[in-house]
Amino acid sequence: xxxxxxxxxxxxxxxxxxxxxxxxxxxxxxxxxxxxxxxxxxxxxxxxxxxxxxxxxxxxxxxxxxxxxxxxxxxxxxxxxxxxxxxxxxxxxxxxxxxxxxxxxxxxxxxxxxxxxxxxxxxxxxxxxxxxxxxxxxxxxxxxxxxxxxxxxxxxxxxxxxxxxxxxxxxxxxxxxxxxxxxxxxxxxxxxxxxxxxxxxxxxxxxxxxxxxxxxxxxxxxxxxxxxxxxxxxxxxxxxxxxxxxxxxxxxxxxxxxxxxxxxxxxxxxxxxxxxxxxxxxxxxxxxxxxxxxxxxxxxxxxxxxxxxxxxxxxxxxxxxxxxxxxxxxxxxxxxxxxxxxxxxxxxxxxxxxxxxxxxxxxxxxxxxxxxxxxxxxxxxxxxxxxxxxxxxxxxxxxxxxxxxxxxxxxxxxxxxxxxxxxxxxxxxxxxxxxxxxxxxxxxxxxxxxxxxxxxxxxxxxxxx
Amino acid sequence: xxxxxxxxxxxxxxxxxxxxxxxxxxxxxxxxxxxxxxxxxxxxxxxxxxxxxxxxxxxxxxxxxxxxxxxxxxxxxxxxxxxxxxxxxxxxxxxxxxxxxxxxxxxxxxxxxxxxxxxxxxxxxxxxxxxxxxxxxxxxxxxxxxxxxxxxxxxxxxxxxxxxxxxxxxxxxxxxxxxxxxxxxxxxxxxxxxxxxxxxxxxxxxxxxxxxxxxxxxxxxxxxxxxxxxxxxxxxxxxxxxxxxxxxxxxxxxxxxxxxxxxxxxxxxxxxxxxxxxxxxxxxxxxxxxxxxxxxxxxxxxxxxxxxxxxxxxxxxxxxxxxxxxxxxxxxxxxxxxxxxxxxxxxxxxxxxxxxxxxxxxxxxxxxxxxxxxxxxxxxxxxxxxxxxxxxxxxxxxxxxxxxxxxxxxxxxxxxxxxxxxxxxxxxxxxxxxxxxxxxxxxxxxxxxxxxxxxxxxxxxxxxx
Numbered sequence: 001x002x003x004x005x006x007x008x009x010x011x012x013x014x015x016x017x018x019x020x021x022x023x024x025x026x027x028x029x030x031x032x033x034x035x036x037x038x039x040x041x042x043x044x045x046x047x048x049x050x051x052x053x054x055x056x057x058x059x060x061x062x063x064x065x066x067x068x069x070x071x072x073x074x075x076x077x078x079x080x081x082x083x084x085x086x087x088x089x090x091x092x093x094x095x096x097x098x099x100x101x102x103x104x105x106x107x108x109x110x111x112x113x114x115x116x117x118x119x120x121x122x123x124x125x126x127x128x129x130x131x132x133x134x135x136x137x138x139x140x141x142x143x144x145x146x147x148x149x150x151x152x153x154x155x156x157x158x159x160x161x162x163x164x165x166x167x168x169x170x171x172x173x174x175x176x177x178x179x180x181x182x183x184x185x186x187x188x189x190x191x192x193x194x195x196x197x198x199x200x201x202x203x204x205x206x207x208x209x210x211x212x213x214x215x216x217x218x219x220x221x222x223x224x225x226x227x228x229x230x231x232x233x234x235x236x237x238x239x240x241x242x243x244x245x246x247x248x249x250x251x252x253x254x255x256x257x258x259x260x261x262x263x264x265x266x267x268x269x270x271x272x273x274x275x276x277x278x279x280x281x282x283x284x285x286x287x288x289x290x291x292x293x294x295x296x297x298x299x300x301x302x303x304x305x306x307x308x309x310x311x312x313x314x315x316x317x318x319x320x321x322x323x324x325x326x327x328x329x330x331x332x333x334x335x336x337x338x339x340x341x342x343x344x345x346x347x348x349x350x351x352x353x354x355x356x357x358x359x360x361x362x363x364x365x366x367x368x369x370x371x372x373x374x375x376x377x378x379x380x381x382x383x384x385x386x387x388x389x390x391x392x393x394x395x396x397x398x399x400x401x402x403x404x405x406x407x408x409x410x411x412x413x414x415x416x417x418x419x420x421x422x423x424x425x426x427x428x429x430x431x432x433x434x435x436x437x438x439x440x441x442x443x444x445x446x447x448x449x450x451x452x453x454x455x456x457x458x459x460x461x462x463x464x465x
Numbered sequence: 466x467x468x469x470x471x472x473x474x475x476x477x478x479x480x481x482x483x484x485x486x487x488x489x490x491x492x493x494x495x496x497x498x499x500x501x502x503x504x505x506x507x508x509x510x511x512x513x514x515x516x517x518x519x520x521x522x523x524x525x526x527x528x529x530x531x532x533x534x535x536x537x538x539x540x541x542x543x544x545x546x547x548x549x550x551x552x553x554x555x556x557x558x559x560x561x562x563x564x565x566x567x568x569x570x571x572x573x574x575x576x577x578x579x580x581x582x583x584x585x586x587x588x589x590x591x592x593x594x595x596x597x598x599x600x601x602x603x604x605x606x607x608x609x610x611x612x613x614x615x616x617x618x619x620x621x622x623x624x625x626x627x628x629x630x631x632x633x634x635x636x637x638x639x640x641x642x643x644x645x646x647x648x649x650x651x652x653x654x655x656x657x658x659x660x661x662x663x664x665x666x667x668x669x670x671x672x673x674x675x676x677x678x679x680x681x682x683x684x685x686x687x688x689x690x691x692x693x694x695x696x697x698x699x700x701x702x703x704x705x706x707x708x709x710x711x712x713x714x715x716x717x718x719x720x721x722x723x724x725x726x727x728x729x730x731x732x733x734x735x736x737x738x739x740x741x742x743x744x745x746x747x748x749x750x751x752x753x754x755x756x757x758x759x760x761x762x763x764x765x766x767x768x769x770x771x772x773x774x775x776x777x778x779x780x781x782x783x784x785x786x787x788x789x790x791x792x793x794x795x796x797x798x799x800x801x802x803x804x805x806x807x808x809x810x811x812x813x814x815x816x817x818x819x820x821x822x823x824x825x826x827x828x829x830x831x832x833x834x835x836x837x838x839x840x841x842x843x844x845x846x847x848x849x850x851x852x853x854x855x856x857x858x859x860x861x862x863x864x865x866x867x868x869x870x871x872x873x874x875x876x877x878x879x880x881x882x883x884x885x886x887x888x889x890x891x892x893x894x895x896x897x898x899x900x901x902x903x904x905x906x907x908x909x910x911x912x913x914x915x916x917x918x919x920x921x922x923x924x925x926x927x928x929x930x
């Protein structure tokens with residue numbers, strides 16, 4: 001390909017007075033009375049379009065004056081410093097080739113005007129052409145790349161834990177069934193039940209809700225692993241924070257306790273925020289101007305502050321004593337609500353805070369029991385402006401304690417045989433956490449709804465494209 | 466965490482005579498008559514274990530002599546150069562803490578002996594503890610990291626295309642249904658059909674077979690994108706090359722023709738192979754010794770050779786003229802079989818070869834039609850020792866030609882409305898390809914079966930863990 005990315009030109013990587021070609025889409029066109037047209041051409045490589053200055057001496061100048069938003073072009077010309085405000089370089093075009101017209105510009109769904117975010121969502125196949133979704137796409141990519149880089153540099157291995165699972169030990173949340181049975185003609189057992197032995201996997205199968213338990217098997221051999229893959233919830237949660245299909249990052253670390261992974265969470269978040277601040281300054285400035293005023297400043301603050309740490313038990317005392325009226329009353333034993341978490345992070349500590357050692361009765365079976373017999377070594381990371389962003393725990397590595405807990409919770413030991421094997425054979429202390437990737441992207445960009453930070457969101461009633 | 470990765474010690478990153486702690490699992494133990502025990506301790510950070518030399522002066526030496534394969538330990542001692550063959554450094558232990566015993570060593574499934582690859586597959590939760598699966602895990606990770614790095618450096622954005630799709634335009638291959646309907650109590654329409662409007666997404670939904678069509682929407686805005694995510698086939702293919710759930714890499718590039726993406730495929734493969742040769746020499750030496758003699762040499766050859774290029778039509782002539790007897794007869798119009806591809810790559814060209822411009826009747830609707838009216842701009846990359854590893858095409862960007870093709874193939878234009886929109890609004894030439902990630906890992910490691918290069922393989926009848 002003989003053309004250059006617009007980012008290369010705008011970043012000054014190409015010598016002035018070079019002959020260059022860019023290929024992209026028209027954002028706007030402006031014609032001067034002097035017989036010159038100004039085209040703003042974008043190609044997704046950076047936030048800004050490049051301006052092509054087109055003289056009416058071109059053979060097809062007539063075509064140029066018919067260009068509208070969304071048309072695709074190849075522009076060749078001389079790269080020159082720009083006199084215009086807010087742009088470093090522009091192209092003095094000596095050729096504009098139209099690659100693709102917009103059929104009926106008046107009804108082009110992405111015509112150059114303000115569209116509501118809901119309207120864009122309904123045109124998910126075209127919305128990456130807008131400023132806002134282009135910026136989201138670049139920031140999302142920057143965060144994903146930084147996550148892989150962070151773990152790789154730290155000696156973690158990326159593991160792809162299974163998406164389809166027939167394991168009986170997931171259990172958390174409502175799951176999607178995966179099947180190839182003929183729904184109109186379901187096979188039946190002698191007893192009249194549906195015969196899942198006839199299904200593709202020979203038994204009932206579902207979409208995973210977490211890679212954690214599988215991840216623990218690999219941490220129990222490779223020491224440091226992480227997953228980064230899609231997970232699923234068949235929940236009818238019509239909120240700005242829930243998707244039926246979302247991406248999770250789940251590190252799992254052998255020989256690590258709760259302190260270790262609280263530190264890992266802090267280091268990871270600061271690493272990826274620094275990456276965005278450094279690499280996607282252009283997009284972040286847009287978000288700060290148009291979406292969330294503090295988009296940049298809150299990240300800058302985040303990366304310089306030490307995380308606060310507080311025990312759940314102490315957090316309850318703080319909340320009780322603060323004199324604030326909460327919708328959900330606070331007492332030891334209740335799960336913290338968003339309003340409580342935000343008070344702690346935003347008002348009391350004014351910093352990201354790690355809340356540790358929750359009552360065991362509100363937490364999952366696999367979390368490690370503390371000496372007090374009442375709490376488990378669980379932690380949540382709660383940040384100003386977002387609330388809970390990470391949840392994790394030290395895992396119960398003692399077989400006898402785990403078995404007792406399974407029993408208490410009425411779970412069947414047989415269903416957990418492979419998980420229990422990890423405790424039978426060379427068990428080690430280990431810990432991990434989960435990070436919802438879309439919530440991270442929503443926080444960084446200031447986008448109010450996770451549906452707008454993933455290309456094609458899946459929610460109750462919606463799986464188009 | 467105060468301990469060090471074994472790789473850091475063996476690579477000489479720590480000063481000799483330092484006091485160090487490692488944590489890991491026993492691979493072997495050997496006791497000398499002189500009252501010294503030699504422990505080989507691995508932690509997954511590299512292929513080799515580190516040797517800990519334990520004198521009988523330790524308080525718990527008695528425990529040490531009961532250590533068996535799989536026990537977890539924390540070893541502290543002085544790092545010294547090793548006199549032993551094949552190891553650079555060892556630890557003169559002054560403390561060995563046993564973290565986890567192996568319950569009944571005689572029946573430990575991963576006891577230190579040769580296990581068949583099928584046996585390991587049946588113990589997928591413990592197999593990463595073996596030399597071979599540890600090596601696979603590190604090489605798989607190395608390849609995945611290199612893929613992300615390659616595309617990131619080239620200005621591509623990683624897009625997560627949807628896993629669950631209700632789109633009517635996938636079609637390729639058999640799909641898994643995703644549903645939350647109560648199978649024992651299926652809702653029915655007035656006509657007696659199953660009422661999928663009651664299902665979670667309001668209509669029938671399936672697991673994706675490819676992110677390509679979705680990827681095209683983002684390439685038509687961001688120019689260069691790639692996907693790297695799980696895809697699914699509900700096929701009853703009990704072969705060493707098929708999984709029901711596998712990971713695919715699918716770049717899609719605007720303003721790129723077939724030549725451009727053939728070159729992209731070549732550059733990508735060479736980049737990731739170089740990464741493995743540089744970063745995972747230890748594991749690759751193991752594969753060359755134990756699994757596939759040419760594991761290293763064939764990669765070295767691959768990265769230095771230019772890819773050959775041949776038109777499908779010329780390839781047919783070569784195959785017809787070569788005098789070799791093929792199981793599947795060759796004539797213009799047939800799809801190439803593995804035996805044909807391997808003859809071309811291994812015998813005729815003795816190099817990776819890009820086969821281009823296949824008959825349109827054996828290819829998908831979205832491939833760009835060539836001037837000859839008979840072929841489409843499709844390509845496969847075929848390599849010695851593996852056969853087809855990449856398949857791609859230039860996409861049909863001309864709306865009228867695409868529509869005609871949809872019609873010819875009896876496909877419903879309405880079902881493709883969003884895909885057609887990309888051609889209505891600023892269409893651009895664009896191209897992409899797909900790479901099956903497990904096949905890549907299987908090729909690099911020499912592992913004969915894709916089930917052994919993914920942590921928990923999903924195949925017909927099997928979705929345990």
